[in-house]
Amino acid sequence: MSENRIFNRWLLVLGAVLIQLSLGAIYAWSVFRKPLEAELGITPTQASMPFSVVLIAFAVATVVGGRMQDKLGPKIIAIVGGVLLAAGMILASFARNITMLVVSYGVISGIGIGFTYVCPISAGVKWFPDKRGLITGLSVAGFGAGALIVGPLARAMIDSPAVGVFATFRWLGIAYLVMIVIGGLILRNPPEGYKPAGWEPPAAAGKPARTDYNLGQMLSTGQFWLIWLLYFAGCAAGLMIIGQTSPIGQKLAGFTPATAAIGVSVLSIFNGLGRIFWGKISDNLGRTRTLAIMYLINGIVVFGYFLIPSASFIYWVGIALVGATFGGYLALYPAVTADFYGTKHVGLNYGFVFTAYGVGGLLSNIFAPRVLELTGNYNFAFILTGTLCIIAALVILFVKSPAPKSQPA
Numbered sequence: 001m002s003e004n005r006i007f008n009r010w011l012l013v014l015g016a017v018l019i020q021l022s023l024g025a026i027y028a029w030s031v032f033r034k035p036l037e038a039e040l041g042i043t044p045t046q047a048s049m050p051f052s053v054v055l056i057a058f059a060v061a062t063v064v065g066g067r068m069q070d071k072l073g074p075k076i077i078a079i080v081g082g083v084l085l086a087a088g089m090i091l092a093s094f095a096r097n098i099t100m101l102v103v104s105y106g107v108i109s110g111i112g113i114g115f116t117y118v119c120p121i122s123a124g125v126k127w128f129p130d131k132r133g134l135i136t137g138l139s140v141a142g143f144g145a146g147a148l149i150v151g152p153l154a155r156a157m158i159d160s161p162a163v164g165v166f167a168t169f170r171w172l173g174i175a176y177l178v179m180i181v182i183g184g185l186i187l188r189n190p191p192e193g194y195k196p197a198g199w200e201p202p203a204a205a206g207k208p209a210r211t212d213y214n215l216g217q218m219l220s221t222g223q224f225w226l227i228w229l230l231y232f233a234g235c236a237a238g239l240m241i242i243g244q245t246s247p248i249g250q251k252l253a254g255f256t257p258a259t260a261a262i263g264v265s266v267l268s269i270f271n272g273l274g275r276i277f278w279g280k281i282s283d284n285l286g287r288t289r290t291l292a293i294m295y296l297i298n299g300i301v302v303f304g305y306f307l308i309p310s311a312s313f314i315y316w317v318g319i320a321l322v323g324a325t326f327g328g329y330l331a332l333y334p335a336v337t338a339d340f341y342g343t344k345h346v347g348l349n350y351g352f353v354f355t356a357y358g359v360g361g362l363l364s365n366i367f368a369p370r371v372l373e374l375t376g377n378y379n380f381a382f383i384l385t386g387t388l389c390i391i392a393a394l395v396i397l398f399v400k401s402p403a404p405k406s407q408p409a
Contacts, residue, residue, distance in 0.1 A: 007188065009127040009196075013135070015186030016120030017142040019078060022085070022176035022183075023113050024146025026054055027268060030246035031155050031261050035165045036101070044247065044369040046098050051243050052365040053106030054113070059358020061114025066122065066351030074119035074187040081119075082180030084112030089173025093166045105169065116180060117143070118354070119187055122347040125338045127190050130199040132338055133287070137279020137331035145272030151264035155257075212342030213402075218349050221402045223340060226395070228356045231333050233392040234295060235360030237302050237385035238326025241319065242267060243365040248378065249315055252305065263319050270323035278328030279335065287336050290328070291396045298325040299389030305382045330357075340401045 029051040037047045061081075069077040088109030095101040120139045128135035150172065157168040218224050241248070245267055249260030282290040301321045304314050337350045368381040 009190070011186055012120065012123055012127055012188075013138050015183040016124060016139040018179045018183030018186075019082075019116055019120055020140055020142030021146045021149070022082070022179045023117055024143035024268070024271075025150035025172065025176065026051070026058075026109075026113065026146075027242050027271070028147035028151040028154055028264055029054075030243060031151050031158070031264055032165060032168075033247060034250075034257060035158050039165055040096070040098060042098050043373065045366065045373060048243060048365045048369045049098060050092075050101045050106045052362045053102050054110040055239065055361030055365070056358040057107050057110025058113045058117065059355045059361075061111040062118050062354045063114075063348065063351035065115035066118045066347030066349070068115070069119050069122055070345060070347040073189055074123045075184055078116045078119040078184035078187055079181055081112045081115030081117075082177055082184060084115065085109050085180065086112070086173040086177035088112060089169045089176065093168075093170035093173070095166065109173075116184070118347050118351055119184070121334045121350065122343075123187050123189055125334065125346055126194070126343050128196070129343070130196050131283065132335045133279040133281075133283040133332065134276070135279070136334045137275040137277070137328075140330050140334075141272045141275045141327075143272075143275075143330065145268050148265045148268035148272070151261055151268065155261040212344035213340075213349065214345050215348050215352065218341045218345075219352070221340075223399060223402050224353070226399050227333070227336060227340075227353060230291070230295075230392045230396055230399070231329065231353060231356035232360045233385075233388040234298065234326065234329040235357045236364040237298055237389050238322055238329065239357075239361035240364035240368045240381060240385055241302070241322045242271075242326065243361070244368050244378070245319060247369075247372075248305070251372070251378070252315060255315075263315065266316065267319040267323035270320040271327040274324030274327030275331040277324070279331035282332050282335065287332055287339060288396050288399055291332055291336075292393045294325040294328045294332075295389045295393035295396060297321055299386045299393065301325075302382050302386035302389065305378070 033044070033047045033051075036042065037044065040047075065077055065081060088104045088107070091104035091108060092101055095104055121136060124135045124139040125132055154168050154172065157163040157171065158165045163171070213221075245263050246257065246260040249255040249263045250257065255263075278290055278294060298321070301318045304318055333353060334346075334350050337353050338346050341349050364381070364385065368378055371381045372378055
């Protein structure tokens with residue numbers, strides 16, 4: 001009996017969601033920001049540094065994790081990443097200065113997230129060549145929705161005299177470890193040559209054969225560099241809003257911290273739903289046309305924060321749409337990487353594409369609070385990131401997949 005008959009490939013989605021719910025809790029950072037400013041006596045820019053560093057460490061570690069899971073399989077690397085994530089969170093609970101928080105939460109937890117994140121994505125595109133957009137959306141939906149649970153929970157724990165901001169890191173780290181180990185035990189790669197029953201690859205339908213590009217071959221194509229820059233633009237806009245969700249709500253709409261924390265949950269709901277919705281749409285409409293629509297929506301919304309800053313409905317509609325489009329980027333770019341460059345080296349290849357996420361998140365979450373400190377508002381940050389999204393909406397329409405290679409990688 002073949003492995004694909006023994007193993008129900010849809011179980012992989014369950015493992016992926018358990019893992020990604022834990023990893024996606026990093027999007028609840030804005031709930032921690034102001035309490036840490038008060039506890040440590042630091043500025044908004046300093047309080048944003050752990051979130052900025054965790055994003056870049058996450059992205060860089062995805063390259064290493066992708067390479068390792070390509071060789072060792074997704075199960076062991078996912079579990080190793082879960083241990084590192086939990087260790088960083090537990091160490092963060094003992095931090096009493098910003099440097100230790102950056103090292104523990106930012107670097108150690110970020111490396112753990114990067115190792116684990118790529119595993120369910122890589123396994124998913126191999127098990128579901130017939131539903132690549134949908135499955136990457138489902139695989140990362142939990143990541144987008146993680147802060148839905150953790151945002152209000154962390155807020156309640158932080159406000160509790162019995163817990164407080166630092167102990168919150170510790171308890172969350174333990175919970176993440178349990179969920180990632182359970183999810184990681186489900187992950188596996190399909191047998192060599194696997195294809196779903198009744199499905200034939202494009203070559204069998206009379207289309208050009210897609211060959212597998214290794215890393216060097218991918219980097220030699222102009223499409224990679226365009227994809228990287230476009231991904232950077234979307235992530236810079238999305239992660240800026242995500243990292244500053246609670247402060248933006250308090251600054252623009254005058255919400256209380258508790259009300260603004262609800263914004264983190266609203267964003268998380270749409271972040272998760274957007275990954276599934278846009279992933280499925282792209283399977284029918286095409287990746288680049290779907291991305292163009294998403295970039296256009298993202299750009300208009302971010303400009304809306306600048307044009308109508310005090311309207312509370314703009315805050316709620318804006319974070320919903322930013323969450324949905326940003327979630328879509330995280331679903332579509334793994335599928336684009338597999339479409340363009342094959343699945344044999346997809347763990348490592350997508351790891352390099354994903355560095356755009358880290359750079360975008362790092363720069364935007366240093367830039368936005370610094371703009372606030374210098375000018376008293378976020379306007380210039382909104383204008384710049386909104387403009388990048390509008391430009392990306394136009395450019396993505398001209399990006400075509402590279403021609404199939406004559407020889408396999």
